Amino acid sequence: MAVSKLASTVVAPLRASQHRGEMKNRVRWLVIHTAEAPLTASSAEGVARDCASGADGRKVSWHYSPDRDSVACSLNEVYAGRHTGSKTVDERSIAIEMAAYSAGVWSSLAYKDLLKVTAQLAADICFRYSIPVRKLTDSQLAAAKSGTYVEGIISHAQSAKIMGGSTHTDPGPNFPWPEFLSLVTAANPGGPVPKPDTKVDRSMLKLGDSGEPVRNLQIFYNAVRIKAIIEDGDFGPATEAAVKDLQKYYNLDQDGIYGPKTRFRALWQRDKILGVKSL
Numbered sequence: 501m502a503v504s505k506l507a508s509t510v511v512a513p514l515r516a517s518q519h520r521g522e523m524k525n526r527v528r529w530l531v532i533h534t535a536e537a538p539l540t541a542s543s544a545e546g547v548a549r550d551c552a553s554g555a556d557g558r559k560v561s562w563h564y565s566p567d568r569d570s571v572a573c574s575l576n577e578v579y580a581g582r583h584t585g586s587k588t589v590d591e592r593s594i595a596i597e598m599a600a601y602s603a604g605v606w607s608s609l610a611y612k613d614l615l616k617v618t619a620q621l622a623a624d625i626c627f628r629y630s631i632p633v634r635k636l637t638d639s640q641l642a643a644a645k646s647g648t649y650v651e652g653i654i655s656h657a658q659s660a661k662i663m664g665g666s667t668h669t670d671p672g673p674n675f676p677w678p679e680f681l682s683l684v685t686a687a688n689p690g691g692p693v694p695k696p697d698t699k700v701d702r703s704m705l706k707l708g709d710s711g712e713p714v715r716n717l718q719i720f721y722n723a724v725r726i727k728a729i730i731e732d733g734d735f736g737p738a739t740e741a742a743v744k745d746l747q748k749y750y751n752l753d754q755d756g757i758y759g760p761k762t763r764f765r766a767l768w769q770r771d772k773i774l775g776v777k778s779l
């Protein structure tokens with residue numbers, strides 16, 4: 501899950517000097533940029549190629565560039581980009597570099613198409629990293645300076661203002677945040693969060709447990725991760741490894757225990773998976 505399934509183009513891997521190495525920290529933020537590039541049909545691919553080329557010896561990189569009909573990936577999510585100038589932010593964020601000008605006409609048809617494509621990508625990223633769909637306030641972001649990471653969506657302008665490293669102001673004061681956030685919410689790939697079913701056993705499932713809840717978990721895992729573990733209802737080492745894999749996929753601590761946090765993420769996806777009634 502290192503490249504969004506929404507990416508239609510992936511450019512060649514970047515040189516090590518162009519990014520900040522492996523993403524060692526938990527991803528806390530989605531950073532929205534504008535590439536200050538024209539918005540045409542092939543813009544996404546152009547912006548990604550620009551990233552890959554390292555033009556003028558620049559050491560900048562970002563993960564995705566959407567245009568009005570496609571998404572290009574220029575940096576695998578397993579790597580931290582160099583997109584804000586702040587190491588703290590770069591090492592904990594995924595970057596979307598929209599093929600657009602911050603001074604563009606956000607109410608135009610072309611920019612509205614771009615917003616929709618970007619929102620789908622943002623929803624996918626937020627879902628996979630458990631990032632709440634909200635624009636952080638400056639003070640919420642500033643808490644990172646004392647080691648408290650409040651998760652959410654931020655702008656490059658905000659990162660530059662609060663965390664330093666750059667004087668960029670993208671995506672600009674005209675970026676339609678409320679409209680964008682509602683599009684992201686609407687595009688949520690997991691759909692609305694299901695109501696808890698009080699009849700279902702909500703206890704934690706762990707090594708040594710057995711029964712129908714464990715079997716449901718195994719069926720769900722096989723369906724969502726397309727990996728084969730035996731659906732025998734026994735929580736053995738293979739199921740424990742599966743839960744750890746699921747936790748990695750959801751960007752959670754990998755303790756191998758199927759508890760409330762992992763279940764919450766799984767519930768979001770459950771309705772898409774046939775044959776799994778309870779989790």
Ligand SMILES: [Zn+2]
Pocket residue numbers: 532533534583656668670
């Ligand atoms: Zn930027």
